[in-house]
Amino acid sequence: MVELAKEEEATTDFHPAPVWLDEAYLERLLRDLKKDPGLRITELLIKPATAKGDNYASVMTRVKILYLKSGAKNPETEYYIVKTTYENDAFASGIFSQYQVSTTEMRMYEKILPQLTGLIAKTSQPEKLFAETLHVDYEHEAIIFEDLAVAKFELADRLIGFDLEHTRLGLRKLAKMHAAAAVLNERQPGVLTKFDHGIFNRHTQGFAPFFVNTVGVAADFASESPQLGEHYARKLKDLQKRVMEYSTRVYDPQPGDFNTLVHGDYWVNNVMLRYGEQKEPLDMTLIDFQFCSWSSPAVDLHYFFNTSVQTAIRYEQQDALIQYYHSVLVETLKDLNFAGYTPTLRQFVLQLERGRFFAVTVSLVCQAILTNDQTADADFHALMKDDERGRNFRKVLYTNKRLQDNLKYMLPRFDRSGLLDVTD
Known part of the structure; x- marks a missing residue:
């Protein structure tokens, strides 16, 4: 029995x-x-x-x-x-189906990740990047894979964020994924460019209520903050109507740039870590591939830095960390005999700068939800709906002191770079 x-x-x-x-x-x-x-x-x-x-x-x-x-x-x-998936939630299912999240992730685990794993195994420094796929069930839209917890992998604390050692490990793994994906698409032209339903894309704006409304809450916060005030509140109010378009442009792959398959949701909770006795990070595995898209690495890098990296490191060491990511990217591309465009560090930095508006979006919206510590109403309905519960939840997001302090520091810097200006 x-x-x-x-x-x-x-x-x-x-x-x-x-x-x-x-x-x-x-x-x-x-x-x-x-x-x-x-x-x-x-x-x-x-x-x-x-x-x-x-x-x-x-x-x-x-x-x-x-x-x-x-x-x-x-x-x-x-x-x-x-x-x-949220199979019993018609509202959530309806939104997520517009983004093809189940189809994308099932294809990733069944078809793509095993091939990327095979490529990384052929480099001079092979390492595991992904959990092993055991079964993909298209009928139930389910994926069954190894339980990484058995090998002592665990989630880090999303409310603390990554220190320098964690951040370098995360960037190394990401750079290797990006390099392997560029090589795979070179060897099988078009196999990855069909992934085009990231969080921002040209097919749907299903998440628009969340992004637009949360930028509005940010404007209210700026208005009430003595350190910011009406200047920033007005700019953010104007930005509401353009945040979706400006963010989508960052996702649009540009001819002449280095494009690859980005993770699309690369933050603390979408990696698992194995630690040593002194709580030092020994290894990291990437999880959650629902929002992969063929885009600029700027998508993953701005998202990662502005949701997952501790404040002092993001402010003081981001340039050095970008240089480190680039060095791993270039080394892996060389190992795999990539014949396409490999950007110099300067070219890559300029490409990231062209996509820097995404840092604004992530700081105002994604950071608010991903570092939220008030989880009583934390569900998809509260994020998306413009009802009393949804409005209250978004206001609660902006009571987070870490978020508030970061925006007091970052908004003036975004403004001085012209990133808060509505242009076209």
């Missing part, structure tokens, strides 16, 4: 596991993976793994399976992560 446990939190802090994820489903899967039609599950533990405020685009479920192979007397154990 199989012992089945579906652990649900006593509170509503965790998203429930999908109802179809049961013993019969997992036994069929395991029989296929192990090529053993007589395999039996003897014990099953299914535990929700996505807390409110941790992830707005998907549901993660942790699975522990004890099973007996045909003829065996002692059970073996497997640990999996099952990633699914």
Whole structure:
């Protein structure tokens, strides 16, 4: 008799596991993976793994399976992560379907990440970048991959952000992904350029209510802040109507630039880390590939620096860190005999500068939600809807002192660079 446990939190802090994820489903899967039609599950533990405020685009479920192979007397154990969509939420599903998040990520895990892994393995410094894909279920829009927690990988604290050591590790991994993707698309022309449904794209503006309304909250904050005032409030109000277009331009791949497949949502919670005894980061694995698109690396770099890197490091060491990223990128491209355009450091810095408006968008909007510490109303409806609950939640986002202090510092710098001006 199989012992089945579906652990649900006593509170509503965790998203429930999908109802179809049961013993019969997992036994069929395991029989296929192990090529053993007589395999039996003897014990099953299914535990929700996505807390409110941790992830707005998907549901993660942790699975522990004890099973007996045909003829065996002692059970073996497997640990999996099952990633699914908000299948019971018509509003969230309707928005995310416009961005093809499930299709994008399933294609990434099934087709693309294994090929990128193969390329990285051929470089002079091979290392693991991604979790191993075990199964992609198109019927349920689900991905099943190895549970990195078994290998002692864990999430960092999104409210603390990355120190210098974490940041360099994150940039190294990202540079290798970007380089391998550029090489893959060179060898298989067009295989990655079809990914064109990032958070900003030319097909949909489904997220517009969140971005436009949150810039409005930023304007209100500036108006009420003695250090900022009406000058910035007025500029941000004017910027509301252009934030979607200006951000989308950063995503548009430009001829003559170095373009690649960007992660599209590269921040603290979309990597997992393995630590040493002194809590030093030993390794990092990238996760969450729902918003990948063929774009400028400026997308990932501005997003990462303005959501995930500790304030002092972002202010004082960003130039040196960009130089480090570029060195890893160039070295990996050379290792893989890339024949396309490889930018010099100066060319690359200028390309990032052309995409710097995205730093404004990320600072005003993405940083607000990704460093939010008030999670009681932290769900997709609160982000997107212009009702009383949504308006209140967006105001709560702007009570975060870390966010406030950063904008008091950054808004004048954005302004002096002309990034807050509405031009065309």
